[in-house]
Amino acid sequence: MRLESTLTGATHPAPEPRTPTPRPGGRSTRVRAEVVAATLAEVAEKGYDGLTVEAVAARSGVHKATLYRRWGGVDGLVADALTASADQPWPLPDTGDLRQDLRRITQEVFSVFTDPELGPTPTALISAAQRSDTGAAALRAFFAARHRQAAEVAERAVARGELPAGTDGAEVVRAATAPLYYRLFVSGEPLDARTAERAADAAALAAHAGLFTPTTTTPEQN
Amino acid sequence: MRLESTLTGATHPAPEPRTPTPRPGGRSTRVRAEVVAATLAEVAEKGYDGLTVEAVAARSGVHKATLYRRWGGVDGLVADALTASADQPWPLPDTGDLRQDLRRITQEVFSVFTDPELGPTPTALISAAQRSDTGAAALRAFFAARHRQAAEVAERAVARGELPAGTDGAEVVRAATAPLYYRLFVSGEPLDARTAERAADAAALAAHAGLFTPTTTTPEQN
Numbered sequence: 001m002r003l004e005s006t007l008t009g010a011t012h013p014a015p016e017p018r019t020p021t022p023r024p025g026g027r028s029t030r031v032r033a034e035v036v037a038a039t040l041a042e043v044a045e046k047g048y049d050g051l052t053v054e055a056v057a058a059r060s061g062v063h064k065a066t067l068y069r070r071w072g073g074v075d076g077l078v079a080d081a082l083t084a085s086a087d088q089p090w091p092l093p094d095t096g097d098l099r100q101d102l103r104r105i106t107q108e109v110f111s112v113f114t115d116p117e118l119g120p121t122p123t124a125l126i127s128a129a130q131r132s133d134t135g136a137a138a139l140r141a142f143f144a145a146r147h148r149q150a151a152e153v154a155e156r157a158v159a160r161g162e163l164p165a166g167t168d169g170a171e172v173v174r175a176a177t178a179p180l181y182y183r184l185f186v187s188g189e190p191l192d193a194r195t196a197e198r199a200a201d202a203a204a205l206a207a208h209a210g211l212f213t214p215t216t217t218t219p220e221q222n
Numbered sequence: 223m224r225l226e227s228t229l230t231g232a233t234h235p236a237p238e239p240r241t242p243t244p245r246p247g248g249r250s251t252r253v254r255a256e257v258v259a260a261t262l263a264e265v266a267e268k269g270y271d272g273l274t275v276e277a278v279a280a281r282s283g284v285h286k287a288t289l290y291r292r293w294g295g296v297d298g299l300v301a302d303a304l305t306a307s308a309d310q311p312w313p314l315p316d317t318g319d320l321r322q323d324l325r326r327i328t329q330e331v332f333s334v335f336t337d338p339e340l341g342p343t344p345t346a347l348i349s350a351a352q353r354s355d356t357g358a359a360a361l362r363a364f365f366a367a368r369h370r371q372a373a374e375v376a377e378r379a380v381a382r383g384e385l386p387a388g389t390d391g392a393e394v395v396r397a398a399t400a401p402l403y404y405r406l407f408v409s410g411e412p413l414d415a416r417t418a419e420r421a422a423d424a425a426a427l428a429a430h431a432g433l434f435t436p437t438t439t440t441p442e443q444n
Contacts, residue, residue: 126408127352130349130352130407136410137410139408139409139410140409140410140411143408143409143410143411144409144411147409171420174401174404174405174409174411175401175421175424177404178400178401178403178404178405179396179397179400181400181404181408181409182396182399182400182403182404182408183396183400185352185407185408186348186361186365186403186404186407186408187361187362187365187366187369187396187403188358188359188361188362188365189362189365189366189396198393198428198433198434199397201428201433202397202424202425202427202428202433203424205424205427205428205431205433206420206423206424206427206428209427211420211423211424211427212420
């Protein structure tokens, strides 16, 4: 059931909540938003090694004891900042052509991470998340959620007959974006717009060839 | 000029070395090998946060003062362990078919990093290198060297007419291996043999389509 239909009662009457749940705009929601914003700012400025619950408390105006109780510590703060990012609505391209859609997605990743204003925060957040098991689990969930969301561009391509039925859409998105994240977070080699475009094109080509269907025998099997 | 021709004097007489250089099997070479081995063992056991010059000194039997003088500190030790790894001879597959060669390469990456015996050390080393500028520079150089070496599989494919002239061989290798490293070091999603095979196949497909030539307009440009 979609969130909107729950809220509007379009398909079922909204059930009475049994425990108090965060309401949009409610106090709990506002506190979390303040804490996430403060965590992101602290991580971007000081990195994981410089991140403290005290500094997040000071910056967010939320009491340190509340932070420890609700988030456990710095690793929980980093994990929740990622979870909050994964929850953000993320407009997907819909050009009617898989390759163009994938190019928009890789162009977006390229633009964000290489932008001197926008890039440092997500870069620092991902690096910070890699530093603890809690963070790593949130990172895994974050990327899995992004892949699932973006898989829609491949699912639409299947629906319009551009891709074979059974194509694993999340895998198409992973293939398109992996060469970018590889450079950004593993090899450290420079990333440019052409590389982003080429990664999208290669993923589209592989998807068209049926490489991302579960039972595929690849076209030139030998 | 190739290294071999320098050494044999094929094109120019080899110049007299002006400073003593490490000889294979010489004391300096042995000391470095001990230090690299000790660094790898310490990083694998304790991670970057637990790595100390003292522990590397104790394990290698090389005096702490020597380590500080020649390596500067833990970041220099990590960087040199990577450099030493990059220098290791790395047998390349030569099946006569690009896709098969790339499959062997991605299979090797998959096997090493997911092996419970072999995987932890390189995984810890890469993670440790990400923690300092010195380490990151060594990591960049390490991957660039690996890509350059492995580019030979694509260069051979060009030579036998399988790939278009001008194909960027290093880029073919990056495309094949990026989906593996992305899972291992960024998204944290599980990696399996099928993913490794598919990454190789997708890279081969893109290479055959001419995506990795500098002036390419991709086949389905629109």
